[in-house]
Amino acid sequence: MENISNILLLIGLIILAIIIFKIIAPYLIKMDTTLFLSGGLGSGKTLTGVIKAQQLIKIKQTQWLIATIKIKIINAIRKSKYQKKLKQWKKKKIDKPKDIELLPTKPRPVIYSNLPIYYKTIVPFQKEWSAKLQKDHLILKKGIIYGSVIFIDEITQVFTQFDWNIEEIKYNVNELITFFRHYINGYLILTSQSDSDVVVQVRRKMNINIWCYDFSKFWIFYRNRMCDLHMSDQITNTSSTYISENTKWHYGIYLGFKFNKYLTYDTHAYSERYNNIAEKDINPKRFNKFKTNEIIRFNNYVSPLDDRRKVDNGLHRNP
Structure with a gap:
């Protein structure tokens, strides 16, 4: 009877573990060395990336702390041992000992980002700002602390596939990402509104590519859909069948939605850039009827249907 009770208890614990895993699974995101998050405006990709970066830096700082304690011991x-040998040498019992060789300690890993992030460290009740990610870091002119987490928001604003002919991107940036585990041994997180605009040589190196969409929030709770995209050398698999089979709801809690005390990043971090706009149009021209004859263009094309008076007035130029 006792053996049967133990077996039933074991089965019960296994079932309980499975249930707990099923409950917390939607809150977890699998992570390798690299993570790429794509999605449109307001899809939750930046929020997901920032939260993931904070989780990963705690892991890396914990590993650093253990390694540092080990080195100090x-x-x-x-x-x-060296002091004992010195005493014996002074008493002329042994030859003079060789100089002591101490192991060096490394600086604590941090988050490098192009977006300001205010995050908790492994030190209780301590927060710090992320380090500014600079161009020199990406082109291997300035070093990055070993074991750090690099978070690049909107990577296509840094460089796109059309910039691949720039040698610093083609060689230096490509080398950094290719040997990221060798050089940094940390984590790399990228976000972009469109994965097809990212340099293909960079995109191929992303272990996990998650497409975020259908984001919604209520108070401090949020959810969005996430689809693990399969990357190949040629295309990204985005067929409707694939998406329906590989999309899952992801749930999370972010206190920063309602409490500034817990704010870790500003979802409108770049908003001050717009203050530098040349002309502040506070009294915009308004329509006065339901018909319009104007089309906004950035090229010199002139359609036969364009208003010739506006063409003659220089509003449209001949190609």
Whole structure:
């Protein structure tokens, strides 16, 4: 009877573990060395990336702390042994010992980002700002702290597939991402509104590509759909069948929605750029009827249907 009870208890624990995993699974995002999040405006990709970066930096800082403590213990032991040998040497019992060789410690990993992030560290009740990610970091002119997390929001604003002919991108940036685990051994998170605009040599190196959409929030709770996209050398698989079979709801809690105390990033971080606009049009021209004869164009094309008076007045130029 006792054996049967133990077996039933074990089965019960397994079932309970499965239930708990099923409950928390929608709150988790699988992560390798690299993560690429794509999605349109307001899809939750930046929020997801920022939260993931904070989770990962805690992992890396914990690993750093353990390694640092280990190094300090080893150095303390070496110092102790060296002091004993010095005493014996002074008493002329042994030859002069060789100089002590201490192991160096590394600086604590941080988050590098092009978006200001205010995050918790492994030190209790301590927060810090993310380090500014600079061009020199990406082109291998300035070093990045080992084990750090790099978060690049809207990567296509930094460079796109049309910039691949720029040598610094073609060689330096490509080398950094290719040997990211060798050089940094941290995590790389990228976001973009369109994955097809990202340099293909970079996009292919992303282990996980998640398409975010259908974002909604209520108070401090939010949810959005996430689809793991299959990347190939030629195309991204976005067929309706594939999306329906590989899309899952992701749920989360972000206190920063309602409490500034817990704010970790500003969803409108770049808004101040618009203050530099040359002309502030506070009294815009308005329509006065339901018909219009004007089409906004950025090229020199002139249609036969364009208003000739406006063409003659220089509003449209001949190609």
